[in-house]
Amino acid sequence: MLDNKKAIVTGGCGFIGSHMVDRLISEGYDVTVLDNLSSGRLQNLEQHKNNKNLKIIEIDISDLEGIKKHFNGIDVVYHLAALADIVPSIVNPLNYYKSNVTGTTAVVEASRLANVKKIIYAASSSCYGIPDVFPTPESAEIRPPISLRFN
Numbered sequence: 001m002l003d004n005k006k007a008i009v010t011g012g013c014g015f016i017g018s019h020m021v022d023r024l025i026s027e028g029y030d031v032t033v034l035d036n037l038s039s040g041r042l043q044n045l046e047q048h049k050n051n052k053n054l055k056i057i058e059i060d061i062s063d064l065e066g067i068k069k070h071f072n073g074i075d076v077v078y079h080l081a082a083l084a085d086i087v088p089s090i091v092n093p094l095n096y097y098k099s100n101v102t103g104t105t106a107v108v109e110a111s112r113l114a115n116v117k118k119i120i121y122a123a124s125s126s127c128y129g130i131p132d133v134f135p136t137p138e139s140a141e142i143r144p145p146i147s148l149r150f151n
């Protein structure tokens with residue numbers, strides 16, 4: 001019998017991640033979710049709770065030493081863990097940096113160390129600022145808002 005394909009979904013307890021898990025499980029993947037449950041909920045994956053093809057690890061993705069063992073033998077990484085609300089990032093930038101920058105770097109590094117062949121990453125259209133064209137193509141100019149007002 002052939003082994004199942006193996007995927008990691010970071011942020012798998014969140015909105016997009018949990019739907020990604022549904023899809024991968026329905027396609028026969030073994031799925032490992034890495035999520036610190038900061039905004040995600042275990043209830044989002046309740047429907048798979050007795051499924052032996054799903055493993056949920058509660059961990060912060062910025063913890064490279066902690067996450068890296070989970071990447072061995074993985075075929076594909078879907079990187080969907082992030083702090084996504086924009087306004088709170090202005091008052092709590094270090095938290096956002098840890099999850100979104102250090103966390104993404106750790107996921108990429110853990111993938112590199114384990115020789116994972118594919119990482120799929122969902123970013124935010126906020127990088128285009130207020131775009132000139134809708135729907136906005138990926139080739140649009142990167143134009144995040146640069147003026148912040150601190151009161």
Ligand SMILES: NC(=O)c1ccc[n+]([C@@H]2O[C@H](COP(=O)([O-])OP(=O)(O)OC[C@H]3O[C@@H](n4cnc5c(N)ncnc54)[C@H](O)[C@@H]3O)[C@@H](O)[C@H]2O)c1
Pocket residue numbers: 010011012013014015016017034035036037038039040041059060061062080081082083084098099100103122123124125
């Ligand atoms: N929802 C949208 O409409 C939308 C649109 C475009 C892009 N995106 C992007 O897709 C990604 C996922 O968005 P979402 O709407 O599913 O967000 P979400 O908040 O529902 O899910 C994010 C998940 O990541 C987890 N998480 C956050 N920081 C973590 C950390 N340091 N370690 C481990 N887990 C962590 C949270 O607990 C949560 O389960 C984000 O990058 C977001 O910017 C979302």
